[in-house]
Every structure is written in structure tokens, then in C-alpha cells.
Amino acid sequence: MLGKVFRAFLLLSLLALTVESSAPSSEEEDSSSEKDSEEHAKGSPHGHWTYTDQDSWSVAFEHCKGKSQSPINIDTRKALFDPMLPEIVLEGYDLSDTKSLKLQNNGHTLQLSLPNTLRIVRGFDTVFIAAQLHFHWGTKEDPGSEHTIDNVHFPAEIHVVHYNSKYANLSEAASKADGLAVLGAFIGIGLHENENYENILSVLKDVSIEETDTEIPGFNVRHLLPPNLQRFYRYNGSLTTPPCFQTVNWTIFNDTIRVSRKQLAALEDTLKAEHNELLSKNFRAPQLLFGRDVQSSFRAEVSGSGSQPSGTGRSGGNSRSIGEENGNQGGFSRGDILAIAFGALFVVTLIAFIVYMVHQRKKFSRFTKDSRQNVIYKPATKEEA
Numbered sequence: 293m294l295g296k297v298f299r300a301f302l303l304l305s306l307l308a309l310t311v312e313s314s315a316p317s318s319e320e321e322d323s324s325s326e327k328d329s330e331e332h333a334k335g336s337p338h339g340h341w342t343y344t345d346q347d348s349w350s351v352a353f354e355h356c357k358g359k360s361q362s363p364i365n366i367d368t369r370k371a372l373f374d375p376m377l378p379e380i381v382l383e384g385y386d387l388s389d390t391k392s393l394k395l396q397n398n399g400h401t402l403q404l405s406l407p408n409t410l411r412i413v414r415g416f417d418t419v420f421i422a423a424q425l426h427f428h429w430g431t432k433e434d435p436g437s438e439h440t441i442d443n444v445h446f447p448a449e450i451h452v453v454h455y456n457s458k459y460a461n462l463s464e465a466a467s468k469a470d471g472l473a474v475l476g477a478f479i480g481i482g483l484h485e486n487e488n489y490e491n492i493l494s495v496l497k498d499v500s501i502e503e504t505d506t507e508i509p510g511f512n513v514r515h516l517l518p519p520n521l522q523r524f525y526r527y528n529g530s531l532t533t534p535p536c537f538q539t540v541n542w543t544i545f546n547d548t549i550r551v552s553r554k555q556l557a558a559l560e561d562t563l564k565a566e567h568n569e570l571l572s573k574n575f576r577a578p579q580l581l582f583g584r585d586v587q588s589s590f591r592a593e594v595s596g597s598g599s600q601p602s603g604t605g606r607s608g609g610n611s612r613s614i615g616e617e618n619g620n621q622g623g624f625s626r627g628d629i630l631a632i633a634f635g636a637l638f639v640v641t642l643i644a645f646i647v648y649m650v651h652q653r654k655k656f657s658r659f660t661k662d663s664r665q666n667v668i669y670k671p672a673t674k675e676e677a
């Protein structure tokens with residue numbers, strides 16, 4: 293009986309292992325980072341740059357080979373929790389629809405100009421004034437955020453660029469050590485259309501050609517960022533495009549903002565860059581840290597499974613984010629649950645095996661005793677006759 297049970301367990305374990313190895317691994321799916329280096333363009337004319345020749349940016353723009361470049365990969369295990377990081381407080385972000393904003397396709401990104409009434413009033417030593425916001429994205433196949441979390445790209449990323457109020461304007465501040473503060477957030481895919489993003493995405497066709505712009509009515513720009521601004525990463529870095537000035541105090545929010553699949557597709561498929569080519573994959577590869585620290589305003593939750601965000605960047609998975617829509621609760625991904633289930637199955641199988649072996653051993657010792665008895669009492673068989 294126990295032998296049968298053991299064999300059944302063994303069979304189940306084998307079956308389970310087969311299922312696990314055929315299930316797609318989230319890490320395998322996301323091998324898209326740092327691949328653009330394959331396409332080396334020759335040296336660009338001074339002042340002109342493209343995303344396909346980013347390895348040669350530093351030829352014409354010396355800051356691009358500095359040691360405080362952006363974007364970076366954020367290793368959540370190495371981020372230093374700093375309880376003293378002040379909360380970000382925004383002011384003036386809720387714009388009236390009577391105000392009109394310029395939306396532009398500048399050939400590198402989709403950019404929305406912001407009035408100087410939008411400000412970060414707390415979070416830094418001085419007030420920072422908003423100048424513009426823009427986006428980085430990939431394609432349907434390759435998620436295109438610039439920053440990565442534990443080497444995972446998200447589908448897209450929004451940057452809200454602010455300059456230090458002690459300077460007259462963005463261009464004056466851009467080259468100053470304390471000049472810029474950029475708020476960055478990851479854009480993932482959700483089930484529903486994001487109405488706030490529709491303010492911008494609904495007019496994409498009007499700016500599909502490079503160097504065109506349009507005017508859109510004001511709206512609450514705050515809503516383009518995640519609801520929770522209290523959980524973020526902070527580090528010193530640079531502009532992620534030439535001239536790569538190392539003057540940006542970066543804030544990357546932990547929580548992901550979501551748009552619908554259709555909305556993301558509009559961003560990926562509508563805009564044209566030079567030579568009428570599709571404007572996509574406008575993200576720079578992660579840069580080396582060179583000893584820089586990344587602080588976090590929150591303590592990373594410890595899950596039993598390491599710190600890898602769940603799923604791929606494409607599904608917007610980040611196991612520490614609130615408002616998950618991919619059925620991933622309590623910090624456990626499908627992979628984690630499978631691993632735990634198979635681990636448990638293995639332990640049960642092992643116990644069954646040990647019990648089986650002990651049982652067999654007892655049986656064997658009884659058998660040897662019996663055979664000895666057989667020998668001893670052999671003559672007794674005659675009684676049967």
C-alpha cells in the first residue's frame with residue numbers, strides 16, 4: 293500500500309516539474325534591456341543624435357560619458373531606506389481647462405509644455421518650477437521605460453522636468469549642479485482606459501509628424517502621476533538625452549500609473565520621427581552607477597521570494613505596488629506559488645519515501661525472522677502431511 297502511495301507521489305512530482313519547466317519565466321521574458329548597442333551608427337554630425345547611436349553620444353557630448361549618468365537600474369535590495377527623505381508636495385498642478393498647453397512632437401519625444409505655476413514646494417531645499425513633461429516608450433514587443441527596477445523595464449515612463457527657482461529658466465538651470473529635479477513614474481498596462489492620459493493621447497494624430505505641435509486644454513497634471521507619491525527612489529543623475537548634463541536630482545516613484553493597452557499602443561504607433569520613421573524605442577540604456585547610492589523613502593517589503601517584480605515590465609508588475617490588476621496579491625507571483633507548491637510536494641514525497649523505507653525495513657527484518665523460524669521449525673511441516 294505505502295509503496296503505491298510513494299510511486300504515485302513520485303509520478304506527481306515529475307509531472308509538476310515538467311509543468312514548471314514549461315511555464316514561461318518572467319526573467320526570461322525580459323531580456324530586452326541594453327540591446328540597442330547592436331545598431332551602431334557612425335558618428336553623428338555635431339548636435340544631432342538618435343537613439344540608435346547612443347553609444348556614440350559621448351563623441352559629440354562629453355558629459356554623456358560622465359560617472360553620474362541616467363537612467364539607471366534600481367536594485368531594490370541595495371536601495372538605502374532613508375526615513376529623513378522629505379515628502380514631495382506639488383502645487384498648482386490642477387490646471388483650469390481655460391488654460392491651453394502646447395503639446396509637441398519634437399522628433400525625440402512627445403512633450404507637453406507646462407506653465408511656471410506648477411511647482412514642487414516641498415521635498416527639496418528650494419522650490420522647483422515645472423517646465424515640461426515628456427515620455428519614453430518602446431514597442432509592443434519591447435517595453436521602453438528608461439529606468440528599470442531589478443533589471444525589469446516597464447512599458448513606458450513619464451518625466452516631469454522642474455528647474456530650481458533660483459535660476460531664471462530651464463536652459464539656465466540645466467547645466468547647474470543643483471539645477472534640475474525630475475519626477476519619473478513608470479507607466480504600465482491596466483484594464484481600463486486612463487481618462488487623465490486621454491487628455492494627451494486623444495490628440496496624438498495632430499502631432500504625428502516630426503516638429504509639429506498642437507494646443508490642448510488644461511487638466512489636472514497631477515493625475516498623470518501615481519496616486520501615491522510617498523514611496524520613491526532618489527539618486528543623483530543626468531539628463532537622459534544629450535547633452536547629458538549631470539544636474540538632475542531624480543525621484544522615481546515606486547508605484548506604477550496605468551493606461552489601457554489601446555492607449556499605450558497609440559503612443560507606440562502614432563508618432564513619426566525624422567525620415568518619417570516611427571518614433572519609438574526612445575529610451576536610453578541603463579547607465580553604470582559608479583558607486584552612487586540610491587535612497588528609498590520606504591522600507592522594501594520582504595517577501596519570501598526575493599525582490600524581483602512580478603511578471604514582466606509589460607504587465608506593469610511590481611510586487612510592491614498598490615492596486616495590482618494582475619491577480620498578484622500579497623507579494624507572491626505565480627512563480628512563487630508554484631515554487632512553494634512544488635517544495636511542499638517534494639517534502640511530502642520525501643516523508644512518504646522515508647515512511648515507506650522504514651516500513652520495508654521492518655517487513656524485511658520480520659521476513660528474515662520468519663525465515664529463520666522456517667528453518668528452525670522445518671520439521672514441523674511434516675504435521676501437514
Ligand SMILES: [Zn+2]
Nearest residue numbers: 426428451532
Ligand atoms: Zn526623459
